Amino acid sequence: MKRPLFSQPNSFAHHCSSLLQRCMKPKALKPSKQIHALVLTKHIDMNVLSLSSKLIGAYACCGDFNSAKLLFQETPNPNVFALNWMILTLTSSGSHEEAIRYFSLCQESKNYNSSPNKYTFSAILKSCMGLLDAGLGKQVHGLICKMGFQNDLSVCNDLIYMYCKCSIICPARQVFDEMSERDVASWTTIMCGYANAGKIDESVILFERMRMDGVKPNEFTWNAIISGHAKNGDCDDAYMFFSRMSKEGLVPDLATWNAMISGFVQSQRAIEALELFRSMLIAGIKPNQVTLTALLPASGIIASIGTTGKEIHGFIYRIKLDINVFVASALIDMYSKCGNIKAAQIIFNTTPDKNLASWNAMIGCYGKHGMVESAIGLFEKLHDEKIQPNEVTLTSVLSACSHGGLVEKGLEIFRSMDKYGVEANIEHYSCLIDLLCRYGRMDEAYGIVNRVGLEITNSIVGAFLNGCKIHGRRDLAEKIDDRMKVEMNKPGAFVTLSNIYASEGEWGGVEDVRKVMKDKKVLKKPGFSSI
């Protein structure tokens, strides 16, 4: 006798439910849709076995947000799994505001009565982090305590991570200190938080303490301590930990090598960076885009030694490394620095998914080489492409204007900065002063230097004093003399000031400046050549 396929009344629903489950891991959208269709055509009650919530989960995790949303709206009582899937997928696709809207909707709505759980909080904390909204994070933290998740290991780790990413280490540390149980990730996360806040010493203390607590550091932990030192400019200490890592039986991985290489390059120690790169290849680690992006700026530092950026470019080509937008921008910058504008242009034009950094590199390239019209042309094209410039873009454009003699254009761009949502910083002000000074508009420049709240740095004063020198305005130089003596602690600008006095035989002034430099201990060391 032929057995019926589904003997129980609900066995069809059971079957659909388990099939849906199996659709989720491989993110199989089509079978999920087929099951949905079957459920509808067979008039199965969607409330049975929370079928509608399972379908929401399946749609969300397969990336079909629209279907997930529609079904979520139609479902009278979506369960916590459905909610979590919605929030998690919105969060991981970067739609943080919407994720938060779903979360609060479900907090307030009568239509929704199951409580958030630790998965909900983990996901929503990621959105707070994505928005860098520590205030919101704090509110969620409050809710976590209210609902009794303050002792959950993974929720606490997520809280620490959120606070660290929002750059507020105090509450992160408080959560960490109050945890009854900590794992390697808890220690690593807080250590990174300190390292990124420039408090590497505290990271080291925690690194030693975790071992006393019987928690063994893993690759992530070692990488955190190594990159922490490297980012803070302590390459020697980074290297010390790098060597120690191997002695303690852990093999440096790609991220370890990348952190070391990038640290040495950022400290201008290009030769050592290159040596590390070679050791990495010998160790059999295959470099990736991060490695090459980090390494490329080294070519500018060591061009005179013989390894050129072009060789590194050749290497990229030989290993068939996929040139992503990071590598492309680094290549543009490298060719720009060694004066090969043509090569920079070719890379810029053949990069399909350009981002702001690529545009900035190319605009900077034109500016550096006096091609002010091209720089401005590209800057205006940015607007057509609906890309918002940032402070780097504006520094490059303003500096291009000043080098290329376009005073009015430069002033116009400076005035329009707030239109782009960029607040003028010291760099922009020094470009502005440079712009005015080069064309003799000294009194206006003097007005800017004296703007309330503007810190006088070497670049600000340097630009201004150069103008004074060229246009014979010792009177104006004298006017900021007193302020410099009080506020400045670096030699550069004092030398220019003293030169202005010297050029006019004003030896008293020269003597005076030298005395201040001596008192402030900023006497310039004798020049030396790197060769």
Add this chain to the structure above:
DNA sequence: GTAGGGTTAG
């Protein structure tokens, strides 16, 4: 029935 966390780039 929901994840795996944390490290490296312009």
